[in-house]
Every structure is written in C-alpha cells, then in structure tokens.
Amino acid sequence: xxxxxxxxxxxxxxxxxxxxxxxxxxxxxxxxxxxxxxxxxxxxxxxxxxxxxxxxxxxxxxxxxxxxxxxxxxxxxxxxxxxxxxxxxxxxxxxxxxxxxxxxxxxxxxxxxxxxxxxxxxxxxxxxxxxxxxxxxxxxxxxxxxxxxxxxxxxxxxxxxxxxxxxxxxxxxxxxxxxxxxxxxxxxxxxxxxxxxxxxxxxxxxxxxxxxxxxxxxxxxxxxxxxxxxxxxxxxxxxxxxxxxxxxxxxxxxxxxxxxxx
Ligand SMILES: [Zn+2]
Ligand SMILES: [Zn+2]
Numbered sequence: 012x013x014x015x016x017x018x019x020x021x022x023x024x025x026x027x028x029x030x031x032x033x034x035x036x037x038x039x040x041x042x043x044x045x046x047x048x049x050x051x052x053x054x055x056x057x058x059x060x061x062x063x064x065x066x067x068x069x070x071x072x073x074x075x076x077x078x079x080x081x082x083x084x085x086x087x088x089x090x091x092x093x094x095x096x097x098x099x100x101x102x103x104x105x106x107x108x109x110x111x112x113x114x115x116x117x118x119x120x121x122x123x124x125x126x127x128x129x130x131x132x133x134x135x136x137x138x139x140x141x142x143x144x145x146x147x148x149x150x151x152x153x154x155x156x157x158x159x160x161x162x163x164x165x166x167x168x169x170x171x172x173x174x175x176x177x178x179x180x181x182x183x184x185x186x187x188x189x190x191x192x193x194x195x196x197x198x199x200x201x202x203x204x205x206x207x208x209x210x211x212x213x214x215x216x217x218x219x220x221x222x223x224x225x226x227x228x229x230x231x232x233x234x235x236x237x238x239x240x241x242x243x244x245x246x247x248x249x250x251x252x253x254x255x256x257x258x259x260x261x262x263x264x265x266x267x268x269x270x271x272x273x
Contacts (some may be wrong), residue, residue, distance in 0.1 A: 018036055021035070027119070055070070081131070112127050154204075
C-alpha cells in the first residue's frame, strides 16, 4: 500500500518507499545497469566461434557482435530485471568496434530504457576445430603443466588451476603476444597453447618464469624446410610449482576475455 510518508529525497507522498526513498529517486541514484568502457571478445574468424569461459562455443555465429557477446559483461543491479538488450556496431574496424545499444529494464515498479555504449576489442584466434581441420600453422607450443611428480591433484582440478594462471599471464601479455596464440588444447595433464610465432611463445614463457618462478624446458624438432632453411617447432614445457597452483582459484568460470573487467 502506498505510504502516507514522503520520500526523503523528492518529498513526494503516495509513493512506495524503500528505506525512505521512492523508486524514481532510487533509480536516479543507483547504477542500474552498466558496462565497462572496453571489453574484449575473442572469436574465430573462420567459423565465428567465441572463446567464452575457457572454451569455444557458438560456432557458426556471425562475426558481427551481438547481445550474446556483450551480455556477459553487463553489471546489473540486484533489483533490476533486464527485459531486452539491443546493440548496433557503430564503427567497425577489424579489431576495435564502437558499439551503442540500450537495455530495457525493470527496477521495482519502473520500466526504463538505459542507453549503453562500449568499445569492444576483438581478438581473432583460430578455434581448436578450425585449427585441427586446417592442419593449422604453428611454430611453437607452450605446455602448461603441474609438477612432474608426485601427482597429487585430480586432472580436472589441475587444469582449472592451470587455466587460472594462464588467465593471469594473458592479462599481462602484450597484445602482439596474444595475437600469436593460434589455438589451445585441453589435455588430461594440462593445456597446450599453440603459437604462430616462436618469439611470442618464448616471451610468454619468460613472463611465466618471472611471475611464477616456473621452470622452462625448451626443445625443438625439425618439421620441414622453407625457403631452403630448416624449420623447427619449439616446445616450451612450463611446470608450475605447487605453491603457485595452490594460490589461484581453479575457477573455470573465469575466462581470459573477462579478466580485463577486474
Ligand atoms: Zn523520491
Ligand atoms: Zn573456428
């Protein structure tokens, strides 16, 4: 029942009050729905799959960004229900896109339309399927592993924690290093990250040594000749010490794309 008391902000009576404030005044004071200034979306340029929460999904999607790409970045007030999201790419450069849209929301008794804008940085990475299908080109592999022995963790937990340290490395890696990541494969004992550029792979390996004190074992194998020169593929095996893996949350819900939000 509407209260005979008045809103402490606008002074109106006859409004439903929460903590003495009417819905309209509360809506004006709170952030109902917001986006970070810039988000990062990783997509496969071949098939349109998106890298979300640590795996590829939605193969066959359009390369144009849609509300499915941006919804995960929305910060929604706990009392807000989002009815509809609409987006339009305003300018479309390959890697950085300006996007404007609006959210139709309900907050207590109010319906509102909130305009939203965001810059989306688009990183193109070949997905696992397309990489395999194409016998995709790579020159280096970063193997993310736990201790050789004893194996105390269950494989799934180990992979989750390795994924978390990889996400930390990812946020600190230079953009050109990240762009050199062709695809990533999940294995029982960890992850293999395939690079199209060996220097970038080595730089990430060194970053891991600096940040986490990992040991690096480097090996090379001849895989062919190009322009009269032997071509090698280089493998960097990174073994993360138990103390490092203990210190991260092995939360598969955290994707590299969302790490920028924090
Ligand atoms: Zn009021
Ligand atoms: Zn693909």
